[in-house]
Amino acid sequence: MAKDKSDKKTAAAAAAPVQIEDDRTGLSVETLKRAFADNLFYIQGKNADIATLNDYYMALAYTVRDRLLQRWLSTIKAQLKPEVKVVYYLSAEFLMGPHLGNNLVSLGIYDQVRQAIQESGLNLEELIAQEEEPGLGNGGLGRLAACYLDSLAALEIPAVGYGLRYEFGIFDQEIRDGWQVEITDKWLRYGNPWEIARPEATVEVKLGGHTEAFVDGAGRYRVRWIPERTIVGVPYDTPVLGFKNNAANTLRLWKAEAPESFDFQAFNLGDYYGAVNAKMYSENISKVLYPNDEPLQGRELRLEQQFFFVSCSLQDIIRRHLYVGGKLEDLHNSAAIQLNDTHPSIGIAELMRLLVDEHNIDWDTAWQITQNTFAYTNHTLLPEALERWPLSLFGSLLPRHLEIIFEINRRFLQEVSAKFPGDTGRLARLSLIQEGPEKFVRMAHLASAGSHAINGVAALHSELLKRDVLRDFYELSPEKFSNKTNGVTPRRWIMLSNPELAFLISESIGDGWIKNLGELRELERFANDKEFQSRWRQIKLNNKTNLAEYIRKRTGLVVDPHSLFDIQVKRIHEYKRQHLNVLYIITLYNRLKQNPELEITPRTFIFGGKAAPGYFMAKLIIKLINSVADVVNNDPDVGGRLKVVFLPDYNVTFGQRVYPAAELSEQISTAGKEASGTGNMKFSMNGALTIGTLDGANVEIREEAGEENFFLFGLTTEEVYALKARGYNPRDYYNGNPALRQVIDQLASGVLSSGETHLFAPLVDHLLNRDEYLLLADYQSYVECQDRVGEAYRDQEHWTRMSILNSARMGKFSSDRAIREYCEDIWGAVAVDVVLEEYVQATAGLAVKPQPVAAT
Helix, strand or coil: CHHHHHHHHHHHHHHCCCCCCCCCCCCCHHHHHHHHHHHHHHCCCCCCCCCCHHHHHHHHHHHHHHHHHHHHHHHHHHHCCCCCCEEEEECCCCCCCCCHHHHHHHHCCHHHHHHHHHHCCCCHHHHHHCCCCCCCCCCHHHHHHHHHHHHHHHCCCCEEEEEECCCECCCEEEEECCEEEEECCCCCCCCCCCCEECHHHCEEEEECCEEEEEECCCCCEEEEEECCEEEEEEEEEEEEECCCCCCEEEEEEEEEECCCCCCHHHHHCCCCCHHHHHHHHHHHHHCECCCCCCCHHHHHHHHHHHHHHHHHHHHHHHHHHHHCCCCHHHHHHHEEEEEECCCCCCHHHHHHHHHHHHCCCCHHHHHHHHHHHEEEECCCCCHHHCCEEEHHHHHHHCHHHHHHHHHHHHHHHHHHHHHCCCCHHHHHHHCCEECCCCCEEEHHHHHHHCCCCEEECCHHHHHHHHHHHCHHHHHHCHHHEEECCCCECHHHHHHHCCHHHHHHHHHHHCCHHHCCHHHHHHHHHHCCCHHHHHHHHHHHHHHHHHHHHHHHHHHCCCCCCCCEEEEEECCCCHHHCHHHHHHHHHHHHHHHHHCCCCCCCCEEEEEECCCCCCCHHHHHHHHHHHHHHHHHHCCCCCCCCEEEEECCCCCHHHHHHHHHHCCEEEECCCCCCCCCCCHHHHHHHCCCEEEECCCCCHHHHHHHHCHHHCEECCCCHHHHHHHHHHCCCHHHHHHHCHHHHHHHHHHHHCCCCCCCCCCCHHHHHHHHHCCCCCHHHHHHHHHHHHHHHHHHHCCHHHHHHHHHHHHHCCHHHEHHHHHHHHHHHHHCCCCCCCCCCCCCHHHCCCCCCCCCHHHC
16 A cells, blocks of 8 residues: 555656756756856857856856846836836946846845856856956946946836947056056957847937928928938947846947948949948947047047937937837827936937927927926036037037027027016026137036926035026026935945945844845944944954955055055046145155154055046146155155055946945045035945045935034035135145145155156146145145044044944935935836746747837
8 A cells, every 4th residue: 555655656756847947047056057057168169178267257147147138028028018107317428337246146146156156166256357347437427327227127117228338438547657547448358248239229320411491291391401421320238137126127328330331332443441431430439438528529529429329319219109109299208318417418409300300290399398308417516517519519510409409599598588587697697509709509508498307416416506507597497406316226335345244234134225225224223232343343354454455466565454444536636636635645744754653543545546538637646646655655764654555447346345445435525516426425335434525415424424423624615615705815824834835845846756846846836826626725624634533543442333323324325215216206207017927948939920120
């Protein structure tokens, strides 16, 4: 009888289907190992005998990408419906960072993949380090766009990011003899496994030429644009995965190509170079990120880049809208287009052209569609950063758009006159055209007039926009204005970059904080817990030790992980005031020279950042940092108590090393100059304390962290304005402060530059005679505040408590919170559930239904 039961069980087991994971979607260690080996063999065409480290990385990347595609295609299907509203984020920059590690975190398979790779005889961290970072942005603007795409996917908000697929991204930076040297960023040299080309979805973009007016068959006035040349935009799509959900939105980047790559007629006539000239000329548009905009040629290319990606994107948006059965009159109901600063603002005129000229919609209806569809984020308080284009250049490149802007301006100024009759000064200030010997198109004005919503990126910034930069627009349409303080994604900036800290947090309060950063508040109850403090300090020390080893390998300089890591990493710019930091370093150095036995808190000052190639003063600041480093690091009187490091090639990967190791975050821009900042948020989330002015998001960080946990110094925005109004004379501060005078004199004398007395003369001259960013006015306050930092660091228990509270109170600065606010207040977008559709090979036979190409 027992044998009969056994036989029946055996038979039943034999009859039951065997469950085997699909090699392209399975997440078990064994399946991952098998898929990794298959991709090495079939995709890379290599076996272990001849494979390079890059081959292994590519095989792993394709293995991970396979698991994204299932989610990506399911997401596209869920979103391609007429009732779904999609957010279209237009940005000239997307600084995404390396994809592999982030995708492993989002899929929740980091540990499984590490085990699979280890059992295959390799090291996961080495493979992750092999990835070429796509340098498709200069800094904060592009990184913010990347964080927002991450959060849109995490929140399951339908979204597409649109930008340019620059063949060469932001330059790689080397330091030679203390100077920045720019090296070509060849991020595509080994291919990009994360993107998929979509040549079937190309669009055409017109440039140059002239316009012709005519009357159509219905008796309506129409305009035809006869372009000088036409360029093809080819989309390349990258999935952007949500964290542990089924959503995967799309980043679509456009590459410029010639309609015909080879001119046989020119070739047959013996013009060998002319035969490929059109190809080279067209592809220049997406060749390199942001050329110098000083020479006219460079400015023209930059305008071409902006119009190219915006025109491609708007045509794509309209195509998608029509594909799902929408009517153009209802575009704003299914599309929310966000302008990330002024770079894409030509989109206002381009959408009008597409609607009026290409789709035969009347002007008033087209303008209503345009205004209701677009929203504009301003990212700057610097007047020189508000884009404007000479009419001559603009008209030669975009003749039809100039006509449209003139008409927008005519109607817009009529509205202004009706609301403010007789106010000619206001008309001039609000006009989209800046009058003068040379006339300009004001792109921020175009964006403001053509959008239904305008926002700043920090509470102070938004108030200053309303009061100064866009005051007349605010007085005209106050209902358009709101604030949306920036945020950053905790997935990359804590989970991925600081895994030990992420583990401690999750162990202590659960892992809900990853999707709801406000839950970090629960850490406050551990702020005085001695055991928790000890573990917190050890994690910080481990991160500092790792960074110290990286510094040694990269620069040869040995730094002490037990010293205070004082870090300023960001784009090099005079208003960010890296040179104020240097003035304090020289001040400390002078104290030690005067009294070598002086007890100070040992510090390692770490700098990182790139200067624009044509920005001489910023490049001189880099040279200054390195010159001071040479003196301080090699002086026996200092005895290792001070070290100064400039780490080259600041990028996302660099940031993932630096933010977790920082103990003091330098946010020292002149009050009223920084729009927001996001590095300040990343530092604070990882437990660094901030020394800063009341500028940008510093104001809100201090409010959240508590003023007792923030090192504040310097003039306020109001005091800056008042001082300049009274007449600021930097020499008064130089003459009245002996320590400051000594520092400035040292810069001028050559003692800090190997006797080269003229090396820093431009910097000294600027500080003494102009000092636009008030370094000398803020010097003494900064020195005194830094001295307080040194004292505070000596009490490690108290410092650790402040560090814990900084992290605990940073929930507001999650990009998830920012995106929720955009969705609720500006976009009207809601989450869409994505049902993961299984791809089963046994039932994968295709039953194809004819569909138009626009489905892509």
